Amino acid sequence: EDKVVQSPLSLVVHEGDTVTLNCSYEVTNFRSLLWYKQEKKAPTFLFMLTSSGIEKKSGRLSSILDKKELSSILNITATQTGDSAIYLCAVKETSGSRLTFGEGTQLTVNP
Amino acid sequence: GAVVSQHPSWVICKSGTSVKIECRSLDFQATTMFWYRQFPKQSLMLMATSNEGSKATYEQGVEKDKFLINHASLTLSTLTVTSAHPEDSSFYICSAHVGARTDTQYFGPGTRLTVL
Numbered sequence: 001e002d003k004v005v006q007s008p009l010s011l012v013v014h015e016g017d018t019v020t021l022n023c024s025y026e027v028t029n030f031r032s033l034l035w036y037k038q039e040k041k042a043p044t045f046l047f048m049l050t051s052s053g054i055e056k057k058s059g060r061l062s063s064i065l066d067k068k069e070l071s072s073i074l075n076i077t078a079t080q081t082g083d084s085a086i087y088l089c090a091v092k093e094t095s096g097s098r099l100t101f102g103e104g105t106q107l108t109v110n111p
Numbered sequence: 112g113a114v115v116s117q118h119p120s121w122v123i124c125k126s127g128t129s130v131k132i133e134c135r136s137l138d139f140q141a142t143t144m145f146w147y148r149q150f151p152k153q154s155l156m157l158m159a160t161s162n163e164g165s166k167a168t169y170e171q172g173v174e175k176d177k178f179l180i181n182h183a184s185l186t187l188s189t190l191t192v193t194s195a196h197p198e199d200s201s202f203y204i205c206s207a208h209v210g211a212r213t214d215t216q217y218f219g220p221g222t223r224l225t226v227l
Contacts (some may be wrong), residue, residue: 004147042117042204042218043155050214063188088154096160097208099216103154 001028004102006089012108016078021105023089024071033072035063035100036088043088046074079109115207124195125227131191131213132222134205140185141168141207145216146178149202161188195226 003026013019032050034066038042047056048074056063060079065072076083086106091098106107112135114137124130142163145205147155159180160168167180192199202223206216 036218038124042206042221044216045215048215070175092214097216098145098157098160100157102156108150 002091002093002100004089004091004100006087006102006105009103009107010106012110013079014110015080017081017109018075018077019107020088021074021076021089021107022071023074023102024069025089025091025100026070027091027093028102029094030067030070030091031094032056032092033065034090034092035072035074036090038086038088038104039084044053046087075111076107079107081109083107084109112208113137113217115141115190115205115217115219117205117222119149119222120220121223122224123225123227124178126196127194129191129193130224131225132203134188134190134207135217136186136207136217139207142185143189143208144182145206145208146180146188146190147204149204149205149221155204158190188196192224197226198217200224200226 006023007022034048035046047063052067060077063074086104088104089102116135118133145162146158155172156174158173161182163179163182163185169175182188202221204221206218
């Protein structure tokens with residue numbers, strides 16, 4: 001059975017701090033890993049990673065995949081209160097189109 | 112990105128009634144849609160995969176007779192919670208797979224169901 005584990009489960013930081021969120025996976029036939037941000041409603045897409053070692057970047061957010069270690073990290077620099085959310089990691093296998101989600105990391109950024 | 116809408120955004124119903132939730136892809140055709148439920152402070156749990164023109168594929172432990180899914184067109188999937196009970200109260204989210212171009216799923220805004 002596919003498994004996605006995120007850590008930490010929750011994190012409280014101050015504005016301006018840099019955070020690193022972790023995601024590890026056990027998937028039979030890995031195809032891609034996706035990061036989502038969920039505030040009050042449904043998740044919004046952040047990144048999709050398929051190749052090891054290639055960093056994807058969007059503003060203060062960046063993410064990288066390590067297929068050897070079966071893991072990915074999501075970095076947020078110079079955090080702002082608007083970054084407070086649940087960050088979800090999901091993986092997709094080569095067959096089918098379903099995603100398997102991790103438990104999520106609840107990030108709280110205090111002023 | 113692709114836009115997925117859900118209706119209603121919230122609903123309160125009495126125990127024993129049925130509730131229908133619609134999920135629409137607004138600017139693309141979705142051959143596959145997914146239905147998730149999410150309890151407070153928990154992650155998304157896949158309930159079923161909805162395929163246009165065929166029967167939905169349900170995850171283990173999800174009662175197909177209780178959660179009826181219909182995907183009659185390439186832009187609309189519906190989830191009907193039949194004979195709802197308070198334990199069915201949850202946040203229901205649909206997503207749509209855009210197609211072979213990408214693995215990304217785009218999520219609807221979710222429907223908050225409260226069963227009294």
